[in-house]
Amino acid sequence: MPYRIPNSPENQLIEKNNTKKITPIAIHNLSYIKHPKNQQPTIQSMKKFYTLFLFFLISINLQAQESYNLAIPVDRYQIDPTNGIIICNIDISQFPDLSSFESVVLELENTYKFISNPGKISHQTTYTVENEARTYVLYFSNIPLIAINAESIVDEPKKTATFVYADADGVKKSITGIELRGGSSQRFPKKTYDLEFWEDEAGEDNKDMQFDNLREDDDWILDALYNEPLRMRAFSSHKLWLDMHTPYYLDEEEDAKSGADVMYVDLFLNNKYNGLYMLSEQVDSKQLELKSFKDEEIRGELYKAELKKDATLFSNANAYDNTKERWDGFELKHPDEDEKIDWSKLYDFVDFTANSSKTDFDAGIADRLHIENAIDYYIFLNVVSAYDNRGKNYYIGKYNQENPYFFAPWDLDGTFGVKWDGTYQDVTEGILTNTLFSRLFGDGTTKEMKHQVYDRYVELRKGVLSNEQLLGRLSANYNTLRYNKVYERENLIWKNYPYNTAAKEYTDTWTAERLAYLDSYFEEYNLGINTPGKEQQQAIIYPVPASSTLYIKTKVLQPQPFTIYNLQGQTIESGAIQTAETSINVSLLSNGIYVLHLGNDNMKFIVQH
Secondary structure, eight states: OOOTTTTSTOOOOOOTOOOOOOOOOOOOHHHHOOOOOTTTHHHHHHHHHHHHHHHHHHHHHHHHTEEEEEETTTTEEEETTTTTTTHHHHHHSOOOOOOOSSEEEEEESEEESSSSSSSSOOOOOOEEEOOOSEEEEEEEEOOOOEEEEESSSSSSSSSEEEEEEEEEEEEEEEEEEEEEEESSGGGGSOOEEEEEEESSHHHEEEEEEETTTSOEEEEEEEEEEOOOOOSOOOHHHHHHHHHOOOOOOTTTTTOOOHHHHHHHHHHSSSSEEEEEEEEEOSSSSSHHTOOBBBTBBBSEEEEOOOOOOHHHHSSSSOOOOOTSSEETEEEESSSTTOOOOOOOHHHHHHHHHHHHHHHHHHHHHHHBBHHHHHHHHHHHHHHHTOOGGGTSSSSEESSSSSBBBEEEEEESSSSSOOTTTTTTTOOOOOOOOHHHHHHOOOOOOOOHHHHHHHHHHHHHHHHTTTHHHHHHHHHHHHHHHHTTTTTHHHHHHHOOOOOOHHHHHHHHHHHHHHHHHHHHHHHHTTTTTTSGGGHHHHHHHHEESBSEEEEEEEESOOOEEEEEETOOOOEEEEEESSEEEEEEOOSOSSSSEEEEEEEEEEEEEEEOO
């Protein structure tokens, strides 16, 4: 605690937050001793002076240890008097260790006393405070805090509300329009909302807002995540897609994103804690940086697949009506329906996909669809097992008319082994596809296409789809929520909330098994596309790359000798394969490329720890 000499320019004897205020007392009032004129103080008088001054400092310190006041600025905390919850978003590093104080008081709109000494304030601790009215549980969180107050919220139209946001960078306020969002999710007790920021209560002029590193815009989504036991699958999936894929036209539009970016927030709605939400950008022409409608000409296009129909599955091209903004499961998003509606371009693409001959399809699909984007979307779809996103819950668009179509995912709640309703899927095998992906990547596709898919999968497995990075991503997001006591808070307000630690164990196990299956599946794409005569290869190996265990599937039923060589031809290991499915421990091998010689086959594999 900083002490100052009284009457100095910094005349303060106590910390700003200390509730015990001590009136400055001049030193001469404590220890001044009269001396004859021009006579220096005696040693005895100096000793007395310093003894009294030391006693003065000690008395101040003793008084200062009695109580400490934690004063939180307005808008950096929210209070739920119904459920007895207080959440503060503030830099906790400014607070000292409070262990030595007899009492600690939290100063908000009223005074709240800590039931027990909090010690060093932490995000990982739940505190109990009380005032004259009742007892509250208190959390200090580094998750941004949002408070919305609205008289009513309906499906449509948006209703006027006030909005306050607090994070590490400061506080933002605005008028907003709010409405319910979603279809089946509106049945959940915890609702998802659509926000539009306004300059005034009438909503005549929109207003752009920016949060953290997300884009600056007037239109946002507050996703309730109610059907996710871990509250992290949609969040992890959105972030994964952005890390996997960037728009192919990035040279022309450097700000373009391949999908919606997201962040976590805590929401208080009408002075009641509503739980953890995912604040999400919109997938729209602005996010994707598509060419605008100009001179009565459609340049960029964007459609949302909202229902699973023939067209969204690419199985058939049914008749369309250019007076309607919806066609066979698709909704027109760009250009706006007020500008122009023309389904003919998307119809032609669906018709070509569904009905063209194999020769025409193989020769012409790359002119109509961006293959690299389709490969990434296909791999992403299957890695996270986004079952719904193969026939709906995706966007398809064009940057400009001379460019091919591309995909962007949305609504990723049913991923990582969990269905859209929050129940476990518990299936790690099988491939998610539709008519387009079956024709493009299925059994009848060209070796060149399979080679392209395989190479991209191997590349991703060395990076964002490696076990280490993908499982690490899930654990990091999980630990962020656990560290900030989110699961505990959700249990306080949603009594049927199904969270338990087994949910994380299930997710990790499911993800590892899913990757192992896909390693085996995509390894078969490698058969016959690299080496002449590989069509007759009798075995496949996976995962790609391997970190600790290399799995082998062979068509030969009798025991076979094997040898592992490095690229210099040196023998690293040898043995025998006894069964049709077996494994080899490669955990002791250095990172690099090796060759497994089995029967007449030589198969390259990668070790990466």
